Amino acid sequence: MTDPAWINAALTSARPPALGALLRYFHDLDTAEEAFQDACLRALKTWPVNGPPRDPKAWLIMVGRNAALDGVRRRGKQNGLPPEETLSDLEDAEAALAERLDGSHYRDDILRLLFICCQPDLPDTQQIALALRIVCGLTVPQIAKAFLVGEAAMEQRITRAKARIAQANVPYEVPSAAERSERLAAVAAMVYLVFNAGYSAGSNPARGELCGEAIRLARLLLRLFQTEPEIMGLTALMLLQHARAAARFDAAGEIILLDDQDRALWDGKLIAEGLALIDKAMRSHRPGPYQVQAAIAALHARAARPQDTDWAGIDALYAALERMQPSPVVTLNRAVAVSKVRGPAEALAMIEPLAGRLGGYFHFFGAKGAFLLQLGRSKEAHAAFDQAIALAGTPAEAAYIRMNIDRLIRESGG
Amino acid sequence: MLYAILCYNDEDTVWSWSQEEDKAVMDRLAVVNERLTKAGKMGASLRLLPTTAATTLRKTQDPPLVIDGPFAETKEQLLGFYIIDVADLEDALGVARELAEANPGGAYEIRPIALFNPDARSPAPSTTHQ
Numbered sequence: 001m002t003d004p005a006w007i008n009a010a011l012t013s014a015r016p017p018a019l020g021a022l023l024r025y026f027h028d029l030d031t032a033e034e035a036f037q038d039a040c041l042r043a044l045k046t047w048p049v050n051g052p053p054r055d056p057k058a059w060l061i062m063v064g065r066n067a068a069l070d071g072v073r074r075r076g077k078q079n080g081l082p083p084e085e086t087l088s089d090l091e092d093a094e095a096a097l098a099e100r101l102d103g104s105h106y107r108d109d110i111l112r113l114l115f116i117c118c119q120p121d122l123p124d125t126q127q128i129a130l131a132l133r134i135v136c137g138l139t140v141p142q143i144a145k146a147f148l149v150g151e152a153a154m155e156q157r158i159t160r161a162k163a164r165i166a167q168a169n170v171p172y173e174v175p176s177a178a179e180r181s182e183r184l185a186a187v188a189a190m191v192y193l194v195f196n197a198g199y200s201a202g203s204n205p206a207r208g209e210l211c212g213e214a215i216r217l218a219r220l221l222l223r224l225f226q227t228e229p230e231i232m233g234l235t236a237l238m239l240l241q242h243a244r245a246a247a248r249f250d251a252a253g254e255i256i257l258l259d260d261q262d263r264a265l266w267d268g269k270l271i272a273e274g275l276a277l278i279d280k281a282m283r284s285h286r287p288g289p290y291q292v293q294a295a296i297a298a299l300h301a302r303a304a305r306p307q308d309t310d311w312a313g314i315d316a317l318y319a320a321l322e323r324m325q326p327s328p329v330v331t332l333n334r335a336v337a338v339s340k341v342r343g344p345a346e347a348l349a350m351i352e353p354l355a356g357r358l359g360g361y362f363h364f365f366g367a368k369g370a371f372l373l374q375l376g377r378s379k380e381a382h383a384a385f386d387q388a389i390a391l392a393g394t395p396a397e398a399a400y401i402r403m404n405i406d407r408l409i410r411e412s413g414g
Numbered sequence: 415m416l417y418a419i420l421c422y423n424d425e426d427t428v429w430s431w432s433q434e435e436d437k438a439v440m441d442r443l444a445v446v447n448e449r450l451t452k453a454g455k456m457g458a459s460l461r462l463l464p465t466t467a468a469t470t471l472r473k474t475q476d477p478p479l480v481i482d483g484p485f486a487e488t489k490e491q492l493l494g495f496y497i498i499d500v501a502d503l504e505d506a507l508g509v510a511r512e513l514a515e516a517n518p519g520g521a522y523e524i525r526p527i528a529l530f531n532p533d534a535r536s537p538a539p540s541t542t543h544q
Binding site: 003005006010212216219220223226227232235277280283 | 424425426427428429430431433435438463464465466467469480481482483489518519
């Protein structure tokens with residue numbers, strides 16, 4: 001109970017609710033963070049001796065709040081509260097506080113904490129860095145490593161983002177139902193940004209951990225909003241995508257496409273949870289983009305072999321997604337399914353009109369090259385692959401396309 | 415005497431374990447499990463997915479009401495259970511203490527079993543997605 005691993009896990013999971021509550025008290029992120037930090041240090045000192053409290057969250061809020069108030073008083077040369085080690089029993093105060101904080105309070109506190117990280121005027125990268133620092137509690141060096149930037153640069157990025165949110169005037173009253181659902185949508189988008197930062201990072205393990213953090217945030221949101229089908233969908237989507245992590249790259253860090261992945265390496269536990277959630281979500285008959293994307297991922301996950309994939313179902317789901325969220329990237333993805341169901345000619349015809357809008361998009365030329373290759377138009381395929389390489393965002397992407405080109409050259413005897 | 419050992423813990427904490435921490439706990443439990451199996455005390459055991467994956471059927475009305483989420487909102491959640499075959503409560507507590515040493519935190523509820531229908535299927539059901 002008092003071993004360091006358990007205490008660390010307890011502190012990690014208590015962070016969002018405790019920090020969220022402290023933020024509500026102090027209306028200031030820095031003060032709240034310092035208070036929480038203080039409480040954690042005291043927890044590390046006292047829990048191994050006295051045993052962990054009955055409600056770690058409430059303990060941390062209480063001790064953090066006292067520590068911060070103490071600091072304010074000390075600065076004002078007034079008398080502070082006695083340190084919690086000398087308090088004979090925190091239990092009564094703790095229980096009362098826990099009661100007040102249960103349920104809806106925690107929910108709005110955590111939502112607010114997440115919401116301040118996704119102010120619309122903050123660029124994506126800053127939203128992600130803030131969420132990782134503030135909500136997940138990752139250290140600046142950890143985040144810097146994930147984004148392959150220097151610690152000083154990351155520190156500066158986070159400081160700047162915090163200054164922005166300090167001016168943003170986040171409301172501290174209990175949100176209305178409409179505000180709550182707006183916040184939830186913004187927060188869900190931000191959590192998915194965190195996930196994608198990890199997912200698109202190739203085989204960089206520091207960044208791959210972001211996927212795990214995003215899933216933890218999604219599970220947390222789902223605990224707070226258990227009947228929201230889009231939150232179920234988002235969680236399912238990330239679980240199903242992350243389940244393939246061990247199969248997505250080879251030993252050299254190069255991409256392995258879905259069709260070529262060793263499905264035995266897929267994580268069955270994550271898939272089971274993802275499928276359970278998307279099943280549940282779809283019962284509500286309130287579809288949304290996360291649910292549709294999760295349903296697509298579920299069809300891949302359910303196929304024991306690539307040839308068992310229900311491509312017609314995937315085509316239909318992408319068609320639904322195109323209606324909800326029209327975007328050339330969605331159409332491009334749909335074209336891949338179309339190429340499997342109705343052949344590469346139709347798929348190619350489908351993506352040709354996208355050339356203008358996707359002219360700078362790696363995957364557009366990758367897919368175009370693949371369709372042309374299937375149609376035996378190797379010269380044009382080669383040209384498309386060349387363009388893809390020029391646009392590759394990671395070494396793994398470039399290496400994958402180069403492999404295709406090499407195959408083309410070998411087959412043409414050149 | 416058959417007992418169920420129901421495992422309760424704070425789900426948020428348990429699902430905050432890193433992969434390594436999770437594996438360390440599971441490895442320690444596997445050792446205890448094997449020892450108890452050899453002693454003829456350990457039966458089936460299982461671990462549940464998070465309560466967020468749960469659906470509840472309320473039977474207090476007709477037709478029953480389907481609700482997203484677990485039956486009860488509690489601070490500690492039911493995360494799994496063991497079936498054990500032991501002489502008496504003292505023995506059952508001994509098993510629970512051994513498990514607790516491998517997996518600290520939370521609580522075990524030791525509950526005598528009134529009726530037990532063994533799984534008649536063979537082989538054991540798959541826990542994977544297929």
